[in-house]
Every structure is written in C-alpha cells, then in structure tokens.
Amino acid sequence: MKSLFLTTRFFVLLAAVVVGLVVAFFLPVLLAPLQLAAGLLLVLTLLDLLLLYAPAKGGAGAVFGRRVMGDKLANGSDNDVAIYLENHYRFPISTETIDEIPAQFQRRDVLFKAALPAGQTTVIRYQLRPVKRGEYQFGTLNVFVASPLRLVRRRFRFEQDKMVPVYPSFLQMRQYELLAISNRLTEVGVKRIRRVGHSMEFEQIRPYVAGDDPRTINWKATARRAGTGSDTLVVNHYQEERAQQVYCLIDKGRVMRMPFEGLSLLDYAINATLVVSNIALIKHDKAGLITFADKLSAVVPAERRAGHMQKILEVLYKQRTKYLETDFELLYSNIKAKIRQRSLLILFTNFETLNGLQRQLPYLRRLAKDHLLLVVFFENTELQHYLDQPAATTEDVYNQTIAEKFAQEKRQIVRELQRYGIYSLLTPPQQLTVNTINRYLEFKSRGLI
Numbered sequence: 220m221k222s223l224f225l226t227t228r229f230f231v232l233l234a235a236v237v238v239g240l241v242v243a244f245f246l247p248v249l250l251a252p253l254q255l256a257a258g259l260l261l262v263l264t265l266l267d268l269l270l271l272y273a274p275a276k277g278g279a280g281a282v283f284g285r286r287v288m289g290d291k292l293a294n295g296s297d298n299d300v301a302i303y304l305e306n307h308y309r310f311p312i313s314t315e316t317i318d319e320i321p322a323q324f325q326r327r328d329v330l331f332k333a334a335l336p337a338g339q340t341t342v343i344r345y346q347l348r349p350v351k352r353g354e355y356q357f358g359t360l361n362v363f364v365a366s367p368l369r370l371v372r373r374r375f376r377f378e379q380d381k382m383v384p385v386y387p388s389f390l391q392m393r394q395y396e397l398l399a400i401s402n403r404l405t406e407v408g409v410k411r412i413r414r415v416g417h418s419m420e421f422e423q424i425r426p427y428v429a430g431d432d433p434r435t436i437n438w439k440a441t442a443r444r445a446g447t448g449s450d451t452l453v454v455n456h457y458q459e460e461r462a463q464q465v466y467c468l469i470d471k472g473r474v475m476r477m478p479f480e481g482l483s484l485l486d487y488a489i490n491a492t493l494v495v496s497n498i499a500l501i502k503h504d505k506a507g508l509i510t511f512a513d514k515l516s517a518v519v520p521a522e523r524r525a526g527h528m529q530k531i532l533e534v535l536y537k538q539r540t541k542y543l544e545t546d547f548e549l550l551y552s553n554i555k556a557k558i559r560q561r562s563l564l565i566l567f568t569n570f571e572t573l574n575g576l577q578r579q580l581p582y583l584r585r586l587a588k589d590h591l592l593l594v595v596f597f598e599n600t601e602l603q604h605y606l607d608q609p610a611a612t613t614e615d616v617y618n619q620t621i622a623e624k625f626a627q628e629k630r631q632i633v634r635e636l637q638r639y640g641i642y643s644l645l646t647p648p649q650q651l652t653v654n655t656i657n658r659y660l661e662f663k664s665r666g667l668i
Contacts, residue, residue: 224374229371236253263368264371266368271371273308281373283305284377285303287301288383291389293389294385294388296348298349302342303342306335306336312335313333313335314334314335315331316331323355331343351486352387353385354384354385355383355385361375362374424437426453462523466521466558466563467565468509469508469511470488471539473542474570475540484597491651491655492531492565493528494652500523507519509550513543554586555585561590564592565659566593568596570632587640587641591662593642596644597646598647599626
C-alpha cells in the first residue's frame with residue numbers, strides 16, 4: 220500500500236528479533252522468548268494499523284492539512300508560508316510533513332516534524348526567498364502520521380497543486396510605503412534632509428505660531444488684518460512642489476546579468492524602481508517607467524492615478540535581461556520624442572570601465588541637458604571584499620592590483636559624470652533602494668525638480 224510505511228522503530232525491533240533468533244540457534248533456551256517477542260511485534264504492528272485506520276471523531280478525515288500563502292510571491296524577499304494541520308484522531312499523533320515546493324528553490328529541508336494532541340491543531344511556518352521572477356509550481360502537501368506505537372506511518376496527501384507568480388518585491392514596497400506614511404523612513408537608512416529655502420508652490424496664509432520662520436511673515440496681509448482690529452501675524456505657507464515627473468529607466472542589456480546574492484542586477488533595479496515609484500506617488504509626483512536594451516521594451520507614461528502602481532508592477536514582472544549591447548542612442552531619441560516636460564530621469568545601468576561610459580557619454584549629456592539625470596550604477600562588492608583581505612603571496616598581490624584597477628575605474632566614472640554636470644550614484648546592490656530614495660528626496664529638498 221503506497222500510503223503505508225514501516226518506521227525505523229519497527230525495523231530496529233525486527234532486526235533485534237532476527238539477531239536473537241540467530242543466537243537462539245546456538246542457545247535453544249532463548250528460542251521460546253524470542254518467538255513470543257516476534258509474535259508480540261506482529262500483534263503490535265497490526266494494532267498500529269487498526270489505530271491509524273480507525274474512524275475519526277465526527278466521521279471527518281483522520282488528518283487535515285492545508286498550505287496557506289499569498290497569491291503571489293515577492294522576488295528577493297522572505298515570503299511567509301504556513302501549513303495548518305488538524306488531528307481528528309482520538310489519540311495523539313506525531314507527524315512529518317513534506318511540502319513539495321517549486322524546483323527553483325533547490326531546497327531539501329522542507330520536512331517538518333510536529334506532535335499533535337487528540338483533536339488539536341498546529342501551525343508550521345517557514346519562509347521562501349525566490350531570486351527569479353516567473354511562474355513557480357507548488358505540488359502536493361504530504362503528511363506522514365504515526366500513532367503512539369510508532370511502528371507504522373500512514374501518509375495523507377493533500378492535492379494543493381498551485382501555480383504562483385513571483386513579482387518584483389511588493390513586500391519591500393509596502394514596507395517603505397508604511398514607513399513613508401508614518402514619517403519613519405529613517406529606520407531603514409533614509410536620511411532626514413533639511414529643506415533648502417522654500418519651494419515655489421504657495422499653498423495658503425495662516426496665523427503665525429512659535430517656531431515659524433520670521434522670513435515667511437506676510438506683512439501686507441498682516442497690515443490688512445490690523446485694519447480690521449486683529450493684531451495676529453500671518454505667514455505664507457508653502458508646500459512641496461507636486462506633479463513633477465519621475466521616470467525610472469532600466470537598462471536590460473548584458474551588463475545587468477551580473478548576479479549578487481542570488482539576484483541579478485536587473486532584479487535589484489526592478490525592486491528599487493517599484494519602491495521609488497511608490498514613494499514618488501506618495502510625495503504627489505508622477506511616476507513613469509522605461510525599459511530598454513537593443514530596442515525599447517516598455518514605456519509607462521508618468522501618471523498619478525488609481526491603479527498606476529499595479530500597472531507598473533505588471534510591466535516590471537515581465538521584464539527579462541538580454542545579452543545584447545544597450546542602445547543609448549535609441550533611448551535618447553525616444554525620450555526626446557515622448558517626454559516633453561522636464562523630468563527626473565533615474566537611469567539604472569552598470570559601467571565597468573571608463574571606456575564603456577565614454578561610448579555612451581554623448582547621449583547622457585544630451586539627456587542631462589533637457590532633464591535632471593541621475594545615473595545609478597553598482598559597486599563590485601566582491602572585489603572590495605577581496606581588496607580588504609591581506610595579501611599572503613605574490614599571486615595575491617597581483618590579483619589585488621588588478622582588483623584595485625577596476626575599483627579605480629568606478630571612481631573615475633563618477634568623476635567623469637560630475638565633470639559634465641551629470642548626477643551619479645555608485646552603490647552596493649543591497650543598498651540600492653535606500654540610496655536611490657535618498658537622492659530623490661535630496662533633489663526635492665533642493666528644488667531641483
């Protein structure tokens with residue numbers, strides 16, 4: 220029977236009986252007790268079978284299991300999965316649960332042991348961290364049940380075959396969204412930036428309160444109120460400029476294939492784009508998206524309307540890295556044709572050498588002429604880790620020299636962009652989201668957008 224399995228305890232006892240019978244061949248006095256032990260083992264095994272197939276309380280199934288998880292998983296984040304087990308037997312049981320998770324995870328540790336008293340329920344919780352977007356197929360939930368005798372196990376299979384899509388990290392997006400709404404972004408490393416001067420967007424005049432900047436006092440309005448018998452000072456109240464366009468430009472060329480902690484640089488850029496776009500909408504700006512490689516892949520015009528983040532999420536879900544060289548000239552021509560209003564362009568790409576930058580620099584300079592351009596590229600943290608290690612051999616010295624050359628190239632790229640007035644952000648992949656939000660908020664505080 221495919222649903223029944225003999226346990227390790229049964230085989231240990233059986234082996235002891237067999238060894239005893241062999242010994243009894245030389246010591247006949249032991250034969251009778253060992254025959255009794257063999258019979259007892261058989262009786263207990265049959266009793267264990269009867270217990271496992273005994274009717275459950277209320278006529279329900281003896282054991283019930285269910286996997287509970289979201290309709291989609293977040294790429295690069297720890298996603299919670301729960302397994303609910305119910306014991307309908309009249310006696311306590313011990314269980315071993317094997318969840319058939321998708322092959323993409325390459326995990327062999329999804330076996331969970333639990334003890335359930337009669338009529339009780341337990342919850343097993345674990346987490347899955349996908350590193351690629353796409354469709355993940357979950358299989359059957361297998362629950363192996365043993366009675367207190369633990370000689371036989373009965374398997375219960377709960378058919379929960381389910382295809383779950385893995386989207387860009389909406390969990391990270393929601394985390395930042397909650398922190399932004401409650402003004403707690405500093406908890407994840409976003410800096411509290413002091414506003415420089417005033418924005419040009421006037422909102423209203425209101426009574427002066429202690430702590431207001433005296434330079435905001437509206438003397439003409441105060442004088443008019445004095446004429447009506449009021450001696451209250453009034454001040455001009457300004458708000459952040461709103462409805463500014465923020466476009467994330469994602470390079471899908473071969474330079475974004477490089478992996479870091481399981482995720483490709485493209486996936487880091489996609490996750491950061493999702494968060495930054497959402498923060499921009501919270502700040503009452505308009506968020507847009509362009510993905511490109513050798514050709515333009517997707518264009519989402521900058522908007523701020525209901526359902527816009529879901530639209531961006533669906534577009535990002537479908538993006539894949541290509542192995543071809545990126546065409547920055549094509550990007551420039553399309554931006555010039557499609558984006559008429561001056562906007563903040565956050566370009567996620569990667570330059571490994573100064574020569575690689577210089578080939579694209581003419582197009583970046585043209586973009587920076589019409590828009591506020593921020594070029595975001597990545598530190599090679601593996602090289603930095605190697606540089607921090609002491610050199611023990613001549614080969615280590617040689618390798619560290621080469622590594623330092625590549626690190627120096629990155630710093631030269633930053634200086635070259637600054638030379639032409641182009642803003643840049645050189646960041647480790649794991650700090651991409653926080654560092655990009657910091658630059659966006661810095662630009663807003665300085666009134667650059």
